Amino acid sequence: MNGASGRMGYRQHLVRSILAIREQGGVELADGRRVQVEPMLVGRNEEKLAELAKRHGIEHFTTDLDAALADDRWQIYADFLVTKARASAIKKAIAAGKAIYTEKPTAESYADALELAKLAAEAGVKNGVVHDKLYLPGLQKLKRLVDSGFFGRILSVRGEFGYWVFEGDWHPSQRPSWNYRSEDGGGITVDMFPHWSYVLENLFGRVESVYSRAVTHIDHRVDEAGEPYAATADDAAYAIFELEGGVIAQLNSSWTVRVDRDELVQFQVDGTHGSAVAGLFGCKIQPRNATPKPVWNPDLVDEIDYDATWVDVPTNEVFENGFKTQWEDFIRHVVDDAPNHYDFLAGARGMLLAEKGLESSREGRRVDVPEIAVEGAPDSVDAPAEHVAAPSLAL
Template identity: 85%
Template sequence: MNGVSGRMGYRQHLLRSILAIREQGGVVSADGSRVQVEPILVGRSEAKLAELAARHGVEHYTTDLDAALADDRWQIYADFLVTTARASAIKKAIAAGKAVYTEKPTAASFEEALELARLARDAGIKNGVVHDKLYLPGFRTLKRLIDSGFFGRILSVRGEFGYWVFEGDWQAAQRPSWNYRAEDGGGIVVDMFPHWSYVLENLFGRVESVYARAVTEIPERVDESGASYEATADDAAYAIFELEGGITAQLNSSWTTRVNRDELVEFQVDGTHGSAVVGLFGCKIQPRNATPKPVWNPDIADGHDYDADWIESPANETFENGFKTQWEEFIRHVVDDGPNPYDFLAGARGVLLAEQSLISSREGRRIDLPEVTL
């Protein structure tokens, strides 16, 4: 596990996934037996690794990635590094014959992301990319609504994501400073559009074109040491995606917006037979036969409570942490050759969408996206 001292690597992948799997006795394989997991923590700071290992009862840690990759005990290489360091480490893991599971984006460019997919294919190694939002309770409920035909013909998708990230002067920022430096792999398009790629693709259809506007709305921020720096990466992006089947998706992504919605991310899906509003956990629906009939009249205050017209959709199931669930699926893929649709090629499609969206923003034009194949 490379990069476990970072926010996502520690909280979601080590603490809430691998250690939780270890504590439950491993992953149940196809024959009913359990496959236990044992992590080795890899990073640059031996002191940080030693502290994490001691805190959580992890026996193995090292600052020598090459030595860990050369050791046959470790079957899976997991990468949670910053984007600019990811591809080179993954290439080492592929050359060592390890199965690879990685955060996204898989690389800093589409060309390099596609190269990783080809290298993995040619080496015959199993590979997976984190698609965590598909495992969230809200989106899993949405998937069930789609599969049941609740929406009829889906017309459009509108998404709002984001929150105010403090500039770092009078309150510490909630995100690391490298997120706001393009030269270090930062930017909300690079960070979030690979997510939107797999969410749209797996729920509604392949993204066929994009028109995007990416902006740097806060030009100067303060880093972890209290020094001011120029923010060179985009901190907000507004995009229109055309999906196969004629669906239009509009997504706003921003670290410079104050939240006035139930959750930090919300999607509204409108169809001929019904609509839904979903977040990370909640899902509200409005069927066709329960839709009110608003009348536009700007001269009279409208006292109707439109929120009350929506019905909370029951989850009917308790979902575990999405990162943990996907980890279990990937381990079954490695051990039992279970299904794994979220591979390096899927990751490359996400990088392509981010890359082309930035080009769209620079050039002020709509861009068609090709199908990605090896």
């Protein structure tokens, strides 16, 4: 686990995923067997790694990535590094024949992301990319509505994501400063468009074109050491995506917006037979036979209580942490050859959408998003035989 001491690597991947899986006795496979996990922490700061290992009862840690990759005990390489350092480390893991699971974006550019997909396919190593938003309770409820035909013909999707990220001067920022420097791989387009790519394509259809405006609203911030710096990356992006089948999606992404909605991300889906509003956890619906009939009249107060005309979708099952659930799915893919559609090629599609979004913003026009494929890796890649079945799994 390379980068497990970082914000996401520690909270979501180590503590809430791998350690939680270990605590529950491993992952259950299709035939009822269970496969247990054993983490190896990799990083630059040996003292910090030792402290983490002691805190959580982890036996193995090292500052030597090459040695860890050369050790046959460790079957999966997991990458939670900053984007700038990711591709080179993943290439080492591919060369070492490891199965690979990584945060997104998989690389700083689409070309590099596509190269990783090609290299993984040629090497025959299984690979996965975090698609955590699809595992959110709200979006799982929304997916069921789509699959059930609730909407009829889907017309449009409108999404709002974001919150106010403090500038760091009078109050410490809640995001790392590199996020606001384009030279360090920062920017909200590169961060969020890969998410929008897989959310849109898995719920509504492939993105065929994008029109976007990426801006830097706040051009100076203060870093973790209290030093001012120029913010060179976009902190907001306003985009229209055209999807296959004629669906129009409008998504605003911003780290410079104050929240006046139920959750930090919210999607409204409108169809001929009904509409839904979904967030991280909640989802509410309004079918066509319960839709109010507003009449525009600015001279009179509108007496309709619009909030009361929506019905909450019940939570009929226990939704676990989405990062943990996807980890379990990927482990089943590695050990049991279970399906996995969230691979390096999906990661490359996300980076392609980010680059097309930035191109659209620079040129002030709608940009087509081509389909891509990698020979030998339509959705997933078969692993070498030695990785297919094992009584335990080492990360």
